Amino acid sequence: MSSTESDLAEYQERRATLIRDDRSYRRDIQAPLSPAEIKAEKIVRDIRALEASTIWKQEHASVPHPFPGMEFLTGRNLILQTKLFKILSKMPKGALLHAHLDATVNSEFLLKLALQQPALHVKVPQTITLSNVDSILPEFRALPLDQYSNALSVTETSYEPGTWVSIQNARAAFDPSLGGPTGFDKWVIGALMINPTEAYNTHSTIAKIWEKFTSTFIVSAGLIRFAPIFPEYIREFFKTSIEDGIMYIEARINFLYKTMIGEDGEDNIPHREWLVTFDRVLNEVQENMKRQGREGEFIGARIIYTTIRFITPEELEWYLEDCIALKKEFPHLIAGFDLVGNENELIPLIDYIQPLLKFRARQKEEGVDIPFIFHAGETLGDGSAADMNVYDAILLGTKRIGHGYSVVKHPKIMDLCRERGIALEVCPISNEILRLCSSMPMHPLPILLNNGVPVALSSDDPSVFGNMGLTFDFFQVLVSSEVSGLSTLRQFARDSLEFSTLNSEEKQHAIAIWEHQWESFIEGVVST
Numbered sequence: 019m020s021s022t023e024s025d026l027a028e029y030q031e032r033r034a035t036l037i038r039d040d041r042s043y044r045r046d047i048q049a050p051l052s053p054a055e056i057k058a059e060k061i062v063r064d065i066r067a068l069e070a071s072t073i074w075k076q077e078h079a080s081v082p083h084p085f086p087g088m089e090f091l092t093g094r095n096l097i098l099q100t101k102l103f104k105i106l107s108k109m110p111k112g113a114l115l116h117a118h119l120d121a122t123v124n125s126e127f128l129l130k131l132a133l134q135q136p137a138l139h140v141k142v143p144q145t146i147t148l149s150n151v152d153s154i155l156p157e158f159r160a161l162p163l164d165q166y167s168n169a170l171s172v173t174e175t176s177y178e179p180g181t182w183v184s185i186q187n188a189r190a191a192f193d194p195s196l197g198g199p200t201g202f203d204k205w206v207i208g209a210l211m212i213n214p215t216e217a218y219n220t221h222s223t224i225a226k227i228w229e230k231f232t233s234t235f236i237v238s239a240g241l242i243r244f245a246p247i248f249p250e251y252i253r254e255f256f257k258t259s260i261e262d263g264i265m266y267i268e269a270r271i272n273f274l275y276k277t278m279i280g281e282d283g284e285d286n287i288p289h290r291e292w293l294v295t296f297d298r299v300l301n302e303v304q305e306n307m308k309r310q311g312r313e314g315e316f317i318g319a320r321i322i323y324t325t326i327r328f329i330t331p332e333e334l335e336w337y338l339e340d341c342i343a344l345k346k347e348f349p350h351l352i353a354g355f356d357l358v359g360n361e362n363e364l365i366p367l368i369d370y371i372q373p374l375l376k377f378r379a380r381q382k383e384e385g386v387d388i389p390f391i392f393h394a395g396e397t398l399g400d401g402s403a404a405d406m407n408v409y410d411a412i413l414l415g416t417k418r419i420g421h422g423y424s425v426v427k428h429p430k431i432m433d434l435c436r437e438r439g440i441a442l443e444v445c446p447i448s449n450e451i452l453r454l455c456s457s458m459p460m461h462p463l464p465i466l467l468n469n470g471v472p473v474a475l476s477s478d479d480p481s482v483f484g485n486m487g488l489t490f491d492f493f494q495v496l497v498s499s500e501v502s503g504l505s506t507l508r509q510f511a512r513d514s515l516e517f518s519t520l521n522s523e524e525k526q527h528a529i530a531i532w533e534h535q536w537e538s539f540i541e542g543v544v545s546t
């Protein structure tokens with residue numbers, strides 16, 4: 019070798035060492051790949067490269083500036099056309115660890131469920147017209163029989179503001195100039211979802227998008243918090259999750275309302291009945307899977323108890339006691355406790371510190387174990403109360419962190435997450451739509467991965483964002499990094515089980531099933 023050749027070789031070696039060192043914390047490069055995985059990895063990377071230079075480079079009438087990882091709501095239709103999406107939709111995803119139950123079922127499906135319920139009524143503060151239809155929100159409620167209304171329409175000038183109209187009537191009589199019944203559906207769906215114009219134009223700040231976001235939950239609560247709909251809603255959530263390759267779920271349920279409305283229209287069904295229903299549907303779905311010989315595809319679901327960060331510390335005590343009582347009665351269902359809502363505007367964890375510390379002691383007395391699984395750091399703030407929530411979540415012993423978007427600002431926290439195995443439930447599409455970043459290449463996920471922080475990718479509120487299942491989030495991540503590949507997605511799926519609240523035996527069982535599914539998936543990729 020001439021001296022320049024040996025210089026070059028030495029340089030290449032130093033370069034490789036530096037890159038290796040820089041990536042040495044990454045969890046996705048630890049396990050060796052099988053020959054089939056190596057092939058599949060290459061196939062997927064080739065397709066990604068091809069689609070980056072075709073689909074994502076072409077002009078499309080409705081997508082003025084396409085690029086891989088672009089704003090989800092604008093790029094969604096293009097994503098659906100890719101081969102990569104088709105492949106990922108078949109991938110076994112492991113567990114879904116971060117989803118708010120009341121935002122998990124396709125909005126059109128929810129509306130269909132609602133239209134079958136004669137008890138459900140709608141009211142509005144003023145007659146709906148062409149000029150206000152986009153800004154007036156429907157309020158839904160199931161009424162007792164003696165309060166059923168025979169008012170016909172919310173679009174007639176004779177409509178008396180604030181009167182209940184049965185949703186079937188309201189839909190049938192929705193004015194033809196507003197699109198008739200289809201116009202009614204469009205109006206309701208628009209109130210249940212965030213559309214691209216809102217996310218990227220009219221509401222494109224964190225404060226404004228949260229206003230719209232929060233309003234969708236108020237509208238949907240009127241439909242979901244109704245005993246005849248609740249079980250069908252959960253059933254659909256499980257069914258569609260299974261179809262997307264999700265085998266286990268830890269769903270956050272909002273227990274802020276202390277009761278649900280019963281079939282008779284009375285608002286008096288307590289939380290324990292909600293859990294009885296959840297358990298029943300879970301068992302039915304699992305039985306059904308078993309009959310089909312598919313029990314491995316759905317090993318279960320649990321609940322993370324949540325309430326909202328605007329209650330007072332005194333009120334929190336009631337919810338913590340409620341959570342303990344539910345855990346005692348349904349130990350297999352309650353997986354953890356969390357506080358949710360817009361961290362930028364609501365009460366920080368530190369203000370709840372007394373009841374939260376007391377919760378630990380109360381659990382000891384009652385002989386139960388309910389881990390905190392806190393939302394924290396879902397913010398752009400640097401040292402803001404929302405950013406500081408990360409410190410309190412860690413000090414309070416959180417098992418995982420919901421979002422943790424601001425964790426990358428805190429090297430010590432990243433070390434602790436890596437060392438103690440505190441996984442982050444990262445929700446890429448949610449973060450982008452809620453305006454923390456404007457596209458996936460701007461998302462801090464690679465910083466977490468390179469620091470060895472365990473990550474479980476999650477969908478958060480798929481019915482509001484339109485990212486049903488986990489395939490869309492996996493897709494956005496895969497097309498936005500050249501380091502990440504199929505083995506990165508494998509690690510997310512595996513870690514979602516590893517950092518779940520399953521006990522070690524259940525985990526082993528789940529991971530064994532998942533590994534089997536993964537092998538078949540890889541075979542499928544290789545043989546296409």
Ligand SMILES: O=c1[nH]cnc2c1ncn2[C@@H]1O[C@H](CO)[C@@H](O)[C@H]1O
Nearest residue numbers: 118120235272358359360393478479
């Ligand atoms: O990304 C999120 N961060 C914080 N809170 C959320 C998020 N998504 C939904 N919720 C909250 O959960 C409740 C419904 O269960 C809603 O009140 C909503 O504000």
